[in-house]
Amino acid sequence: MNAQATTVSQSHSKAGFGIAVFAALIGLAIVSITGHVQASTLHDAAHDVRHATGFPCH
Numbered sequence: 341m342n343a344q345a346t347t348v349s350q351s352h353s354k355a356g357f358g359i360a361v362f363a364a365l366i367g368l369a370i371v372s373i374t375g376h377v378q379a380s381t382l383h384d385a386a387h388d389v390r391h392a393t394g395f396p397c398h
Contacts, residue, residue, distance in 0.1 A: 390397045
């Protein structure tokens with residue numbers, strides 16, 4: 341393997357790791373936020389999204 345291929349491989353590896361860390365942080369934020377919100381607020385938000393997308397829920 342030449343030096344250029346090694347550098348490209350390492351940069352792809354670092355980019356993949358950064359994306360994974362970012363996704364984990366977003367997931368943790370979503371779980372933390374929804375864990376502290378009242379159930380009725382979550383229900384209303386989901387209900388509004390269903391209506392906005394045209395999906396029947398009643």
